[in-house]
Amino acid sequence: MSHHIVEVTDLTHTYPDGTMAVRGISFRIHHGESVAVVGANGAGKSTLLLHLNGYLTPQHGSVRIGDFPLTKATVQDIRKTVGMIFQDPDDQLFMPTVYDDVAFGPLNLGLPPEEVEIRVQDALVRTAVAHLRERPPYKLSGGEKRAVAIATVLAMTPDILVMDEPSSNLDPRARRTLIELLAGFHHTKIIATHDLDMVLDLCERTIVIHEGTIMADGPTLDIFNDMELLARSHLEKPFRLQGCPICSGELSR
Numbered sequence: 001m002s003h004h005i006v007e008v009t010d011l012t013h014t015y016p017d018g019t020m021a022v023r024g025i026s027f028r029i030h031h032g033e034s035v036a037v038v039g040a041n042g043a044g045k046s047t048l049l050l051h052l053n054g055y056l057t058p059q060h061g062s063v064r065i066g067d068f069p070l071t072k073a074t075v076q077d078i079r080k081t082v083g084m085i086f087q088d089p090d091d092q093l094f095m096p097t098v099y100d101d102v103a104f105g106p107l108n109l110g111l112p113p114e115e116v117e118i119r120v121q122d123a124l125v126r127t128a129v130a131h132l133r134e135r136p137p138y139k140l141s142g143g144e145k146r147a148v149a150i151a152t153v154l155a156m157t158p159d160i161l162v163m164d165e166p167s168s169n170l171d172p173r174a175r176r177t178l179i180e181l182l183a184g185f186h187h188t189k190i191i192a193t194h195d196l197d198m199v200l201d202l203c204e205r206t207i208v209i210h211e212g213t214i215m216a217d218g219p220t221l222d223i224f225n226d227m228e229l230l231a232r233s234h235l236e237k238p239f240r241l242q243g244c245p246i247c248s249g250e251l252s253r
C-alpha cells in the first residue's frame with residue numbers, strides 16, 4: 001500500500017535570516033519502517049521533521065505522504081496520518097488539564113464523546129500518565145509533559161509517528177517505558193534524536209544529517225560501526241557498542 005510512504009525529494013529550506021538549514025535532502029520511507037534521523041546540534045534534523053506534517057511547507061523540492069504531495073491544501077488531511085511529537089512539549093500542550101489536551105484532537109475530528117473517552121484513557125494508560133489526567137499541564141515536570149505530549153498524538157491514532165527528541169528529559173525508567181511503548185507501535189516511526197542507544201533499540205535504519213545534507217542512510221549497525229563516518233558527522237558510538245558492561249546489561253546477567 002502506498003498511502004503510508006514518506007517521500008522527500010530534493011528538499012531545501014532557508015530561514016528568513018538566510019540560514020540554509022536543509023540543502024537538497026531526498027529519501028523514501030516505507031510503511032512500517034522505523035528510521036532514526038541523527039546528526040550534531042544544528043545539523044537540520046528539526047527543520048527536516050517540521051516538513052513531514054506541514055508545519056513548514058517546501059520552499060524547494062517536495063514532500064509526499066502516500067498519494068498526496070504536501071501542500072497547504074492537503075496539510076489538514078496529512079496531519080490525520082502523520083502525528084508529530086515536538087522537541088518542546090510546551091509547543092503541544094495548551095489546555096487547562098491533561099485530559100483536555102489529549103481529548104482536543106479527537107474532539108476536533110468530531111468523534112462521539114464515548115469514543116473520545118476511550119481514546120484519551122487508552123493514550124494516557126499507554127504513556128503511563130493516567131494519574132495526571134486532571135492536572136494542569138503547565139504544572140507538570142519536563143518528563144511528565146513529554147509523556148502527555150506523546151499521549152496527545154497517540155489519541156489521534158496516526159499511521160506515521162514523527163518524533164523530535166522524544167527521550168530528552170526522561171529519567172531512566174520513563175525512557176525505558178517510552179522505548180517499550182514505541183517498540184509496540186508497529187506503524188512507521190521517524191525519530192530525530194541524540195539518544196543513539198535508543199536508536200539501537202528501535203530503528204533498523206538510520207539517516208545521518210550533516211550541515212543540512214544526508215551524509216549516510218543505511219542499516220543502523222553499519223552506520224554506528226563506521227568510526228570515520230561518525231567522526232565526520234560529529235557523532236559518537238552508542239555506549240552499548242563501546243563495550244560498556246553496564247549499558248550492555250552484562251553486569252545484571
Ligand SMILES: Nc1ncnc2c1ncn2[C@@H]1O[C@H](COP(=O)(O)OP(=O)(O)OP(=O)(O)O)[C@@H](O)[C@H]1O
Nearest residue numbers: 015017019021039040041042043044045046047048
Ligand atoms: N527559526 C529559525 N530561524 C533561523 N535559523 C534557524 C531557525 N531554526 C533553526 N535555525 C537554524 O537552522 C539550522 C538547523 O537547525 P535545526 O533546529 O533544524 O537543527 P537540529 O539538527 O534539529 O539541531 P538540535 O540537535 O540542536 O536540535 C541551525 O543552524 C539553526 O540555528
